[in-house]
Amino acid sequence: MITAQAVVYSQHGEPKDVLKTQTYEIDDENLASNQIVVKTLGAPVNPSDINQIQGVYPSKPEKTTELGTSEPSAPCGNEGLFEVIKVGSGVSDFKVGDWAIPANVNFGTWRTHALASEEQFIQVPNPEQSKTRGKPNGLTINQGATISVNPLTAYLMLTHYVKLIPGKDWFIQNGGNSAVGKYAIQISKLLGFNSLSVIRDRPNLDELVSELKALGADQVITEEQNASKEFGATIKSWVKETGGEIKLALNCIGGKNSTGIARKLANNGLMLTYGGMSFQPVILPTSLHIFKNITSSGFWVTQLLKNNEDLKKSTLNQIVDWYEDGKLRDAKSIETKFEAGGEKQLHELYIEGVTNSSKGKQLITF
C-alpha cells in the first residue's frame, strides 16, 4: 500500500478558497496487468491550471469520487514528470525506473503518486538511459516536467502550419521575452528560420536584447520600433537581405500589438494567436485580410494534440533530443520541494505557487 496525496477541488473558485489535499491509498500489490504506479518528480503551475480551477478554462478534468473524496472532486495540474515505481504483469512500454509524462491533459499532476494504465503515459528517457545512448545530457526534472506545453507550442507553431524556408524566411512574434517566445527563438535558430522578436521597451532593454540574442534571436525590436513607419524600412532591409519573407506571426498579446505584427506579414501570411496577455482582442485591419490575404487563426496545443498521438510523440522526441544534445535551454522555474509530513500540506504549497506565479513559473518537486 502506498499512501498518496493529491491536490483537488470540488467547487470552482480561487485556488486559495477551493483547493485541498486529499490523502488516498494505492494498492500497489494487486495491479491489473496493464497498470503502472508512478511517483511524481515535479509538476509545475501553469496559467491554464489556475483557469481550470477557476472554472474559466474550456478543457477540464471530470469530477469523481475515485480518490475517496466525499464530494465529486477533480485533481489539479496538467503537466508533470513521473518515475515508474511498479508495473503490472502485462505492461510492455514501461519498466521500473523509467521516466514518464501524461499522454493527455487533465490527468491531475499535482499529486505525489498515481495509479494509471500504461496508455495514460508517454515515456521520456531518464538520465541514465540518455547516458547509455551516448548523449551528453540527461533531462532535468524541470525540463521533463515542463516539456508538454511551452516547447511543444513553440515547435508546432513554427512547423505545423506554414512552410518556412530555412535560411530565408522569417517569423515575427510579440511577447519575445515570454517562455514560449524564448523557445520559439531557439527552435527557429535550430531549424534555420530567421526570428524577429518584439518586446516592450524597458530600462534594461540592452540586457534583455543581449539575452535573447544569446539564445539565437536574429532581430529584437521594441513595440515602438515595430509601430514606426521609418523603422519599417530597416525591417524590410533585414528581410530583403535573406531573400525570404515574413510568413508567420505569433501573437500572445492581442490588441494593437497583434495588429502591429500582422502588418509586417508578407502577402498570404498567417498569424497564430496562442495567448492574450493584454486582455484585448485580436484586431486586424480589413485591408490586411482582403488585399494581403492575411489569415488569422488560433493555436491551442491541447486541441491540436488531442487526437494526434503520433504528432505529440514525434514532437516530444525532437525536443528531448535537443535537450539531451544541449542545443535547447529550458525556461527556468522557481523550484520548491514538497516534504511529506513537512510543515506545509501539498495544497498549501500549490496555493503559494499560484500566488507566486507572477514572479516566474513555479515548479513543485517531490
Add this chain to the structure above:
Amino acid sequence: MITAQAVVYSQHGEPKDVLKTQTYEIDDENLASNQIVVKTLGAPVNPSDINQIQGVYPSKPEKTTELGTSEPSAPCGNEGLFEVIKVGSGVSDFKVGDWAIPANVNFGTWRTHALASEEQFIQVPNPEQSKTRGKPNGLTINQGATISVNPLTAYLMLTHYVKLIPGKDWFIQNGGNSAVGKYAIQISKLLGFNSLSVIRDRPNLDELVSELKALGADQVITEEQNASKEFGATIKSWVKETGGEIKLALNCIGGKNSTGIARKLANNGLMLTYGGMSFQPVILPTSLHIFKNITSSGFWVTQLLKNNEDLKKSTLNQIVDWYEDGKLRDAKSIETKFEAGGEKQLHELYIEGVTNSSKGKQLITF
C-alpha cells in the same frame, strides 16, 4: 475606322477632378488575326473603380499612351458587358453578335468600343443564344454588366472554402441587405444551405425582412438581436432544428459587427471578410481563436480568380444558368444611357455616376 471614346485619368485624385474623355480611332479594317472589336452595352460604377481612380486600390491598370493621350493615362472601370462587332481572321472563340465580358480586371470598361485580343474576353450567351438553347430567359444588360464581381463573390465565398452540408449547415452574414448579401441569400437557397442574415434595425424593418425572405432568406435578424444573449438561444434552436452548424460567416462591415457574427460560429468555423463598410477593423476575441479554433480570412474575388480562369468560367456558367432559368434575381442598377454627341460627355456621365453611387449602383448603358 471607328471613332471611340474612353474615360481616362492621368493623375490619381477625386473622379470629378481627374477624369476626362479621350477620343481615339480603332482601325477595324486591319485587325490582327486574333483581334476582336467590341462595342460596349453597359458598364457600371463599382466602389473599387472609384478607389482605383483615387489611387487607394491595390490593383490598378497601367498608364499608357495607347489611346493617344499626351500623358500616360489609364482607362477606368472593371466590369462591363460588350458585343462583338468584328473579328480577326484567326478568331475561333467569338463571332459577330456574341456577348462578352473582360477576362480580367483593369481592362478599362468605361468606354464606347475596344480593340482587344480574343483572350482578353470571355463569352456569355446573348439573348438569342439563350433562346436557341431553350432557356426561358436571356441575360439582361444589367445582369451581364454586373456579373463579374458581386454574384461571383457570393458564390465563391459560399462554396470555395468551407463544405456546407445542404439541408443542414448554416452561414451567417452581416450586411444582409447589401448586393452581395442578397446574392448570398439567393445562392445559398439554390445550393440548399441555411442563411442567417444580420441587418441594421430601421423603421421599415418588416418590409426589408419580407423582401429578403422573398429572395429565400431563412432567418433575418437585427444587429441588436445578434448581440443579445437571450436571443442567442433562439438562434441555437434554429440551428439545432436542421441538425447542422454555423460553419461560415461573411463579413462586409467589421468592428463589433464582425465580432458579433464570429461569436455565432461553431468550433472550427471560418469568417471571410470581403468588405469593411464601418471602416473599423475586424475584431476577434482571443478565446474564439484559441478555444473555438475560429479562423479569420479575407476574400478578394480579383485575386482568387487572377490565375484561375477555369474557376472563373465554371462559376460564371453557373450564375448565367441561374439567370437564364429565372432562378436568380440580379441587384437592380440605376441605368443612364450614353448618347454619343449628346449633351454630356462620357466622363461627365461617369462623374455623375460616382456622385450618385450613394443612392444605388449606377450603370451606364450605350
